[in-house]
Amino acid sequence: MRIKVLGYNIFQVGGTSQSNLNLVRALVAGGHDVTYVNFVGFQKRHVQELKQSKEAALAGAQVVAFRGIQSLLDTDMLIITRENFFNMAREVKQHDANIIVLGEIHGPLAYLPEQTTLALDAIDAVRVSTAEIAESFAQHYAYPYVFPMYVNTAHINWQIAPPITNRNLLVKARFEDEVKDVSYVLKLMRYAIHEKGQHDVHLYLQGYGPSLELYKRLIDYYALTNYVHINEETPEAYVYISASPYETLGYSILESIASGQRALIYPGDDKVLAHIYKSYNAVDFIQKDLATDYKTMMTAFEKLYALAQQQEDQQRYERQFVQEDYAKCLITQTIRCATEHAIQVTNVQKPKITAKQQYWEGQRRRLVGKLKRSIKLPKKLTHNVWSQRISRAVLLGEARLKRMQRQQSVRENHIFVESFHGKNFSGDPKYIALALQYLHPEAIFYVSAANEFVDMEIRSYGMIPVRFGSRDYIQAFDQCRYVIINGNLWDKLTKQKEQCVIQTWHGFPLKRMVNDLMDLEERRRQAAQFKPRMLKWDVLLTSSRQYERYVTSAFDLDAHPSLRIFPYGAPRNSYLIRYQQDEQERAMIQEKYLFTKDATKCYILFCPTWRKGTRNNVSDVDLVELIKTLPSNYEIIVKLHPNEGHLQRTYQAMHQRIHCFANELVDIQELYLLADVLITDYSSAMFDYAHLQRPILILAEDTEAYRQEIGFYFDMAELTSIQRVRTDVTAISSAIKEALNVNHSDIIERFMTYDTATSDETVARKIWQC
Known part of the structure; x- marks a missing residue:
């Protein structure tokens, strides 16, 4: 034939x-x-x-x-x-x-x-x-x-090998994290080495692909440089590990078993690998729970893959896979x-x-990809020829995108989500998306992502990350019926009449905004830029009448009479209200960020707001001295503003009891739930955190200067349940240790009136009716 x-x-x-x-x-x-x-x-x-x-x-x-x-x-x-x-x-x-x-x-x-x-x-x-x-x-x-x-599987050559105990892990796969989930294996390494002190464990990554930079960043972020080896010589003995959510067979798994190695396998969300490999002596299954998988891994390191077991597995393999x-x-x-x-x-x-046509389209894409990888333009393009060529390319690209947009049909069950222009996945857009996902499992969610770290967080919720500003990003936006954002849309996006844009904004306005700014020139400039963006909104969420008054003034909402107001509260705070007494949820968050579950720990969340200009620290408070004055079970978490993410390394390396996470991986609602005390200055964090009825300390370092430059909507002295502290360590330490139960009901009744445990589902249902 x-x-x-x-x-x-x-x-x-x-x-x-x-x-x-x-x-x-x-x-x-x-x-x-x-x-x-x-x-x-x-x-x-x-x-x-x-x-x-x-x-x-x-x-x-x-x-x-x-x-x-x-x-x-x-x-x-x-x-x-x-x-x-x-x-x-x-x-x-x-x-x-x-x-x-x-x-x-x-x-x-x-x-x-x-x-x-x-x-x-x-x-x-x-x-x-x-x-x-x-x-x-x-x-x-x-x-x-x-x-x-x-x-x-004819290429597999089965070899019975003398058993060797070792503490090497091997992943051999294409570096495509949404498919292979190697990032989980790196988390497991972080847990084993830095939480459990297993400094003789090494991970070897063999492969190539688009997630290489993600893995390099995670290795650096988790401080695994000395323990993870990318495309280095594979050790003679190892335990193969696969964390893929789905596989249809896994050649590398079979190849490792055939060479006399053990294997740790995630059974798959569809249990396909569990069915294939459940009878093999070489295989143990992981569950994607760090504590459990750590024990499984350490046991696998110590277990001998005996000759008799290898022979049994070879016979299983031949019965299962070898076709005459x-x-x-x-x-x-x-x-x-x-x-x-x-x-x-x-x-x-x-x-x-x-x-x-498919062939030539493939040729074009490969050529474009090759050019992107090989051509590096100078940072400053001053030559007229270059400027003209780039301008023409941009114009042609925009024209092509507009044609694509006209051809794109909006789909009812497609939803576009963006938090902070893709800098992380958090806030109201996230919690509305999760509620919609629960109510409408068939819906497809495209979520804006600035980089691979944000991709990883989005995929953990079963949603599709799209790179901010990319062609995929524009195409995803164009086909979505609902658009949920907490900032303004990218100006290059063209809203279609069939689309509904839901604006959640990001936090309660303590500081003056846009049309209410103290600086007249800055006010005019921002208002001129803001108005056409605001007119793209169809729905705006509010958390109280006071909130609505502030944003109506700040955003000049009277100029948009068709805008619908949803007075159903902030969906992000439903999470806090529902789980404020849930120790299991708190333990899950503690493991997510700190790789441990320890109910005796007390966490202080230090959450300062941003200041214009570049600074080397976010406060004059000596955090190292502060942590030394507190009992050993106290730890500090520094949550940086996205504009000051460059300071993450500085604070993470400051002290073993001071933590600072990459902003792309942080959902601040989760940190609120974890924290026993909040220290902030002029951040809207205090309003969300008030739902937890836990102590809030206001650190006033430059109040007068800030009032004159930016301005406040009201005097924070009116918030009597919040304690103001000086910048010296002794005062702050005493305030933390003496903090008793508080009652923030006045804050909630005045500013967060509409927030409920079901605001997220209420808003989601109302959106679906738009």
């Missing part, structure tokens, strides 16, 4: 490439005429180098580069090994209805993008990894012509499904994009 196999790039390292090599070898061994079609262009030397690095790779097969639909014709069977190529089956069927098309699903179903065109009307059969995945696929896509069959005639089995099942399917070409949809 003539068989063509279409893959993306067999010359790059990865599980799918190895699978395709094994598949080609099996088909050739079965006596078939095999042509491998590589979507990415290549040179002859690439084939030679592959054959040299992997014995008998592609032997007996023809290897050609993809050049459009003609590359896929003139064959009896076409095997497509990448989901976003399935759409080519429609064009193939229209040219030759007799070609049997098999689509192989290599990735987990959870990672199939919603917009991927699977073209199942033109696919005769689909192969997936396990029976469970086959059942799920058949139900989800209403497509019964699917069969389970593991990828070919892999090619025959694959072809037989494909033909059976194709016969049952009996595709009629008249029922096959016309392809929306031709194979040739």
Whole structure:
């Protein structure tokens, strides 16, 4: 039989490439005429180098580069090994209805993008990894012509090795954190080394991919430089670890077990890996709970993978994975499904994009990516030619984006969320999104993210991060029916009439804003910039009549008569009201930020607001001296303003009982819940924190100067339940130690009147009715 196999790039390292090599070898061994079609262009030397690095790779097969639909014709069977190529089956069927098309699903179903065109009307059969995945696929896509069959594992060479105890961990994977969750393994390393003192544990990361910079940042942030090794020589003995939320097999897991190593595996949110590996002596399962997984890891380090156990696992592997005639089995099942399917070409949809168009689009994207990586423009472009070229490029780009926007249809269940222009995922937008997610599990959330740290936080909630200002960011915004923000929209976004923009703003206004600023010139400047942005709002949340009066004046809301006011409170504070007495929630937060669960600890949250200009510290208070005057169970958490995030290293290294976290990873509502005392100056933090009925200390270092430059809406002396302290350590220490139960009811009744334990769900329900 003539068989063509279409893959993306067999010359790059990865599980799918190895699978395709094994598949080609099996088909050739079965006596078939095999042509491998590589979507990415290549040179002859690439084939030679592959054959040299992997014995008998592609032997007996023809290897050609993809050049459009003609590359896929003139064959009896076409095997497509990448989901976003399935759409080519429609064009193939229209040219030759007799070609049997098999689509192989290599990735987990959870990672199939919603917009991927699977073209199942033109696919005769689909192969997936396990029976469970086959059942799920058949139900989800209403497509019964699917069969389970593991990828070919012929490259795995089983070796019985003498057992060795060690404390090395190995991850071998593509660096793509949303798929592999290596960031969890780094957290586990942080816990083992810095909380448990296991300084002989080492982690080796082998791979490449877009999350490399994230891992480097986390290694630095967690102080793991001496313990984590990226792409260094792999140790002879190790314990393999996989934290992937979803896998269909995991070649690296099998390869490690076959070489005599143990493995720690997350069973998968869909339990697929639990089903595959539950009987193997080499495998223990982790749960993504630091304390539990630490114990599992330390036990695995000490357990011997005995020779008899290795032999048992080899026998299991052979029964489970080794096919006597892999090619025959694959072809037989494909033909059976194709016969049952009996595709009629008249029922096959016309392809929306031709194979040739897809090829050239791929070429364009690779070229653009290559240029971005290789060309570095000077910081200051003063040359007229450069300026003109860049201006033209920007104008062309904007014109293209506007065309895309006009073509983009708004989708009812798509929601765009942005907190602080993507600098973190917190505040009202986050808690509204979580409430909507609970009420409408089918909804899709795109969340603005400034960098990889914010990506990581967003993904932990099952939402999709989009890089602020990118093409994906603009496309995500354009298709979302609801837009939830706590600042102004990026000026380059074009709001469509079908969209509803919900403005939550960020905190109660103690300091004067926009039209109420003391400086007349600054007031005029900000008001002129602010008004057109404000007119894009459809809904504004309020937490009290007092709040509404302040923002009406500050934002000139009377100029926007169609603006709807939602007097249902601040959704972010529902979290505080619900969990203020919940010790379990507090323990979870303590573990998230401090990698420990210790109910005896007392935390002081120091939360100063921002000042204009660059400064080397956020207060004249000597925090080191302060922590020394407090009992040993007291610790200080410094929450920096996003504009002063550059000071994070300074405060984190100040003292072992002083903590300062990267702003991108911080949700301040969680820190409020963790903290026993709040110290602030002019931050709106005091109003949210008042819900917890815990002591609040106001540190007044430059009150008069601040009043004259910015101005306040009211005198803080009116807040009688809040204690004002001097800047000397003795006064602050005494105030902390003497702090008793407080009653902030006056603050809540005056400023946060509408806040309730269900404000988040109330607002979410009202938004869905807009």
